[in-house]
Amino acid sequence: MNSKGKPIFEYQPYTVEIKRKNGEYYIHLIYEEEVYGRELAYDEPIQAERIAGIDIHIGRIAVSIVSKQGNFIKPKVFYCHELEYVRANKRNNIIGETVRDVYDWLLQENVGAVVIENIQLRQQHDTDKRFNRLTHHFKKKKLTETILRRGLRLGFCIKKVNPAYTSVILGYR
Numbered sequence: 001m002n003s004k005g006k007p008i009f010e011y012q013p014y015t016v017e018i019k020r021k022n023g024e025y026y027i028h029l030i031y032e033e034e035v036y037g038r039e040l041a042y043d044e045p046i047q048a049e050r051i052a053g054i055d056i057h058i059g060r061i062a063v064s065i066v067s068k069q070g071n072f073i074k075p076k077v078f079y080c081h082e083l084e085y086v087r088a089n090k091r092n093n094i095i096g097e098t099v100r101d102v103y104d105w106l107l108q109e110n111v112g113a114v115v116i117e118n119i120q121l122r123q124q125h126d127t128d129k130r131f132n133r134l135t136h137h138f139k140k141k142k143l144t145e146t147i148l149r150r151g152l153r154l155g156f157c158i159k160k161v162n163p164a165y166t167s168v169i170l171g172y173r
Helices: 088-108 129-137 140-154 166-170
Strands: 014-021 024-031 038-040 050-057 060-067 072-079 113-117 157-161
Touching: 038 140, 050 140, 060 088, 072 088, 088 140, 113 140, 140 157
Parallel strands: 038 157, 050 113, 113 157
Antiparallel strands: 014 024, 050 060, 060 072
């Protein structure tokens, strides 16, 4: 109750979608969430003492921690091979669990900012069928969005960078 005796409720707008698929109903709630981090502009400097660089590949997420001066501190690879072959619902679950593990480790290491590649993975039809199938099923956009959203929720500063040579710079191929 506030000082005038009225109940205090904070109403926020939301959207409800009800979808029917194969005789089953699914409800999607869409609402604005409070975030504690922020996305940095391309030319804005990072102020954190420890910075994590995240490089996304089919089957793994490579993370390297560096100091503010650029000195290498520690690497870690998070494997998620199942992403290539499982169904969409399982794939979303694996993405969520893997990203949670990444951020749990970054919080333990006192990292304050994350740098992630701003990449567009296009299917090239001049490659072999196996590669095209893997890239078609690989959810790089979903993985990138999950990394971005979870980082902002947890209070990290996040910066997207040009993906050129990030695998070489971070030491992963």
